[in-house]
Amino acid sequence: MGRTGGRSAAWTARAVGVLAAAALLTACGGGSDDETSGDGGSTTLSLWHYYGTPDTPTGAAFENLVDRYEEEHEGVTIEVRHIPFGDFTRTLLQSAAGGDLPDIALINGFTTQALADAGVIQDLSDRVEEWGEADRYFETGWETTQADGATYAIPHVADAYAVYYNETMLAEAGLQPPTTWAQMQEYATQLSDGERYGLAFSGIEGDEGATALVIRLLAAGGDPADVDTEAGATALGQFTDMIAGGAVSSGVLTWNEEDVKNQFANGQAAMMINSATYLSILAEENPELQWNVALLPSDVQAATFLSQENLAISTTTENADAAWDVIAWMQQPDVLAEYLPERNKLAARDDVDTGDDPVRAIFAEQLQQAWAPEGDLAAASSEVLTRIQGALQAAAGGGTSVPDALAEAQGQIDEALANVE
Amino acid sequence: MTTTVAPPGTASTTPARAPRRARRWGDHLFVLPAVLFVAATVLYPLVFNVDLSFRDVGVAQIVNGGGEWVGWENYADQLGRDEFWHALAISLLYTGLAVAVAFALGMALAVYFNQRFPGRNLMRSLLLLAWILPTVVSANVWRWMLDGSYGLINTLLESVGLIDGDLFWLARPVPALFAVVFATAWSFTPFIMILLLAGLQGIPDTLYEAAKIDGAGAWRRFTSVTMPLLKPVNLTALLLCFISTFKTFDTVFLMTRGGPGEATMILPIYAYNEAFEYFRFDTGAVATTLMLVVPLGLSVFYFRSLRREELS
Structure with missing residues (x-):
């Protein structure tokens, strides 16, 4: 044992080498690359969003907005990163855990509360008070920026769902857009002929596919947290009937909103429930299609589903002032007036003049009746909405009876709400 | 020391x-x-x-x-949930069916390609495409082909009069399950084929000749010569395929996201939803930990039987 010195020295050297290499690797992995710096008047801010890459219409509109800010503000560079919607919140949370958040995040209105509770985005109450423009915003949309009595974000854009209809098809059938849901069912049945369907909406697996049923439920005077009710039975019963009767394709259970737009654009559906997002895309891609937009039908109450993005500042930013300047600038009425038509979205506030386009006016009117989850329901909205879609799926695609589907969804919703801390 | x-x-x-x-x-x-x-x-x-x-x-x-x-609280929560057991059952059903289909197809192809004919190597390489194709491509192609309104499969079935009107495969529970099973089996078949083919080529021709002389027909030769001699290879192929299918996430996620309803809600998607859709990281971790048990058990079994083969 006492005669192994030469080798042992070599081993030690090797071991040290390996360990040093390992240490180097860990150092590289652990070191956070600081994206923000503020040296003498030049500031670099990072901003994450899910609107699309710069080569998509939605992504390009947002990049243009950012470019405009940079042009008007010398010395400020905004590094924009696009993360697909499905991965966005998860990526944000993982980055928060790793201490590598962007300065600004463009987030879904419905996840604002969860991100605030998680400590990912910072309390903006003082800045908002100083800003003094909070009362310009529509109440339902503003409510999504609140968590525990404080303001954690400011709205970016809003959107609402309305009915797109094929003017040619409705005119041929001698119909006007439906104003009640009974009419909707009647007309949709009349407009479908085996080749095409009367109405299309997204009912795809997950929370995205709950929108249309929530709209129907709200119209019946229902509450998405309480689906095992008379209103729930009316709503789900009617959707199931429309699908079983061929007025609505059972394909809705596999379509996302983009697929629905394509069905409508190809003349496969006479009407669709969709947001303003597709206004200019429809006009550009299908210039020969004759279509218009109408308010959603109503029964007990008139209501639509709010879709909104908020702008928030991360808790770890070192450039909170500069970040605030960016998000507040983006909310200036004259900036929005140029940006919103390009982005096909609506103002979340009431003092923006985006022209007198009649179609946009319908959406703006519809937005006044927008519903958004609040409180515990907001915190658990993704799961609750997924369960509501599950009820639609079970009743319309899986052969479960409407009462059974609602009862099961109710049990799951109650559990989801009970899980909210 | x-x-x-x-x-x-x-x-x-x-x-x-x-x-x-x-x-x-x-x-x-x-x-x-x-x-x-x-x-x-x-x-x-x-x-x-x-x-x-x-x-x-x-x-x-x-x-x-x-x-x-919180100790075992999360485990108690998950084990008490019907959805968890449902996901486990779907996982086992999905895996079992997919492995069975892939094995049957893989075996048929292996026997076929074990014969000599022109173009054999080219055909074999072409079949491997299914295995090397990225899942994000193959799963989306399956999704399109199975679509009710513009899908190829519907058009085919309609043209031969098997179905009438649009059939949305992925919108109905049972067809959706079969669809993901078949898509998975399709991608695993070449892998099984290659394994079995290697095994087949290790069987000496003389055994077949002897069986022929004894009057054994093609089926008899398959059941009495091929199958017994392929046993260790079969075991390897089945176990490896079962383990990798059991943890498959991408194919099913891309095709159905676990839907319609919960018809294709396999454990990996269930765990993903718990953690990244509903942000219950703790119960998501429970689901993934429990998910390990099945492949782990099979792996132990696999290595044991490998060693036994080596010893004998």
Whole structure:
């Protein structure tokens, strides 16, 4: 044992080498690359969003907005990163855990509360008070920026769902857009002929596919947290009937909103429930299609589903002032007036003049009746909405009876709400 | 005591060969990079995940750290949930069916390609495309082909009069399950074929000739010569395929996201939803930890039987 010195020295050297290499690797992995710096008047801010890459219409509109800010503000560079919607919140949370958040995040209105509770985005109450423009915003949309009595974000854009209809098809059938849901069912049945369907909406697996049923439920005077009710039975019963009767394709259970737009654009559906997002895309891609937009039908109450993005500042930013300047600038009425038509979205506030386009006016009117989850329901909205879609799926695609589907969804919703801390 | 550091001043007396024990230590040092790699990429996440499953971890805890130790509470919660058992049942059903279909197809193809005919190698390589094609491509192609309004499969079935009107395969529970089973089996078939083909080529022709002389027909030769001799290869193919199918996430996620309803809600998607859709990281960790049990058990069984084969 006492005669192994030469080798042992070599081993030690090797071991040290390996360990040093390992240490180097860990150092590289652990070191956070600081994206923000503020040296003498030049500031670099990072901003994450899910609107699309710069080569998509939605992504390009947002990049243009950012470019405009940079042009008007010398010395400020905004590094924009696009993360697909499905991965966005998860990526944000993982980055928060790793201490590598962007300065600004463009987030879904419905996840604002969860991100605030998680400590990912910072309390903006003082800045908002100083800003003094909070009362310009529509109440339902503003409510999504609140968590525990404080303001954690400011709205970016809003959107609402309305009915797109094929003017040619409705005119041929001698119909006007439906104003009640009974009419909707009647007309949709009349407009479908085996080749095409009367109405299309997204009912795809997950929370995205709950929108249309929530709209129907709200119209019946229902509450998405309480689906095992008379209103729930009316709503789900009617959707199931429309699908079983061929007025609505059972394909809705596999379509996302983009697929629905394509069905409508190809003349496969006479009407669709969709947001303003597709206004200019429809006009550009299908210039020969004759279509218009109408308010959603109503029964007990008139209501639509709010879709909104908020702008928030991360808790770890070192450039909170500069970040605030960016998000507040983006909310200036004259900036929005140029940006919103390009982005096909609506103002979340009431003092923006985006022209007198009649179609946009319908959406703006519809937005006044927008519903958004609040409180515990907001915190658990993704799961609750997924369960509501599950009820639609079970009743319309899986052969479960409407009462059974609602009862099961109710049990799951109650559990989801009970899980909210 | 296994120290290898020698007292100074004794180096000059180092013999040509180091003592056995010390030499072995040096050899072990070469494994260090591999050990570090495995520790960092496999062991650490595994331990982290198991630790997570014993804590109360929601969004706030994942971001800020912490998370109270709650013992077996999360496990009790998951084991008491119908959805968990449903997902486990669907997982086993999906895996079992997919492996059965893939094995039957793989075996048929292997026997076929074990014969000599022109263009055999080209055909074999072409079949491998299904295996090397990225799932994000193949799963989306399946989704399009199965669509009710513009899907190829519907058009085909309609043209031969098997169905009437649009059939949305992925919108109905039973067709959706069969669709994901078939798509998975399709991608695993070439893998099984290659394994079995290697096994088939190890069977001497003389055995078949002898069987022929004894009057055995093609089916009899298959059941009495091929199958018994392929047993170890079959076992390997079945187990490897079962383990990788059981943890498949991408194919099903891309085709149905676990839907319609919960008809294709396999455990990996269930766990993903728990953690990344509903932000219940703790119960998500429980689901993934429990998910390990099935492949782990099978792996142990696999290595045991491998060793037994080697011994015999």
